[in-house]
Amino acid sequence: MKKIVLSFGPPKDLEAKRTAEIKSLSHLERLERLIAIIEVSYALKTGKVIQFKKR
Known part of the structure; x- marks a missing residue:
């Protein structure tokens, strides 16, 4: 598997990367x-x- 890297950026760029990956x-x-x-x-x-019990 590939190393997981968190991506930061504008939503359009992230969506384009995700679409290309899929x-x-x-x-x-x-x-x-x-x-x-x-x-x-x-x-x-x-x-x-x-x-959970409340104390």
Whole structure:
């Protein structure tokens, strides 16, 4: 995997970089990313809320 670098800049530039990155991916890589997003979304939706005791 590539080293992750945080990007700062105008939203248009960041969106253009993100779009170019996604277009460079193969169909399988796009599908893997979509499935990962769906799994995280499902985990957040069905997860139990942890309640902390107030002192």
